[in-house]
Amino acid sequence: MRLHVREFGGPADRTLLVVHGGPDWDHSYLVEPLDRLAGEHRLLFPDLRGCGRSPAAEPLTPDAMVDDLAELIGSSPVDVLGFSYGGLLAQRLAVRYPELIRRLIVASSSVLPVPPDAFAGWAEYERRSRAHPSVWETSSLEGAALVRAEAFATAARDVWKAESLPGYLRRLERVAFTSTYLELYRSGRFPSARYPDALDRLAGVPLFLLHGRQDMTFPSSLVDRTPCGGAVVLEEAGHMAHIDQPDAWLDAVRGFLSA
Template identity: 75%
Template sequence: MRLHVREFDGPADRALLVIHGGPDWDHSYLVEPLRRLAGEYRLLFPDLRGCGRSAAAEPLTPDAMVGDLVELIGASRVDVLGFSYGGLIAQRLAIQAPHLVRRLIVASSAVLPVPEDAFEGWEEYERRKAAHPSSWDTSPLEGAELTWAEAFAAAPLNVWRKESLPEYLRRLEQVTFTGSYLRPWREGRLPSAQYPDAAERLSGMPLFLLHGRYDMTFPASLVPLTPCTDAVVLDEAGHMAHIDQPEAWLAAVTRFLAAS
């Protein structure tokens, strides 16, 4: 299995593995502002199996993704930041290979299952959803073209501040989208990345939750219900909290890595 990995040099014993979301995205939209930690930390940004520039080898499953990351890490422990869907993969990695994960940051994701009525009664959510409907099931597009189109269509739901939208769209233009996981997802063959009893299984590991208050994918309401070492919910930030509030987001990451 060959993974595409972007690396920024830093001390070998202070590595931060960053796991992107999607799936069918790449790592590029997360490089800023994290690249500012280069030199102080060795930064590893892999494209997950079947994503970005990495090979789409079977099986295309969350456990296969975790297996790839275990091989990438090797024998030395790393800090792990998982974003969105990557936050679920990061939890699986920490549960299945706890000897490799020193500290875990779950960003714009959730440890607890998301309730079906999580956004019920939120008028702004309903307004944005109605203005930017999904076309996963109706679009004539397929594969990477469909992933690309859906990412752009959902952009106003993923950033909270109107001022952040141009920068987010610029980053989306740089993403190498794929369609590797579309068919298994549509056919119901893609296993859930949510680990059963993740909160209990992660007990004892330094766990930091980093969230935007107006996240329309993983609700911020789950943060205070989740056992963790520390948590920060950023105001005026949505799902892409690192784009809505880059300075505060990076400061929170830096503080957790330095303190624990």
């Protein structure tokens, strides 16, 4: 497997591997503000197997994606930031290849499972869900066009601040969406990337949680219940916390990596 990887130069012994979410997105929506770390850190932004500009090949599973990342890392340990679904993959990478992980940042994701009633009674969540519903079941679009339409339809749930939304929509325009995992996911045939006992399995891995208080995908309430080496929950920030609060978000990343 030859992954498409965008690299920013920096010291090899200070490499940060960034694992994007989706899947069926590419890495590009995460480049800013992390690109400001270039020079201080070597930055690697791969497109996961079957995502963006990386080819699709069987098996299409979380373990295959994790094996690709381990091959990309090589033999020297790196820091890893996993965002959203990428946060689940980053945890899986740390469990299966602990010798390759120096420090782990789980951003806009969770170690603990999300309860089915996680957002019950949250009026703003209900308002935005009604105003900006998912298009999975209602759209006549198919393939990558459907994945793209879903990203745009739910953008106002993913970004908390109204003034941040136009910039986020422009960023989405540049994402190379795919549909490699779409039908597997919708049919229930795509294996979960989450370990039910992730906390126990991650014991010994330096773990940092970075979250938006108003995240409507992974509830911020789980952060307080997760034992870890450190955590930052940004106020006035949603699931795309790096869009809502880019400076504070980057400061949190930089602070953890320099500790």
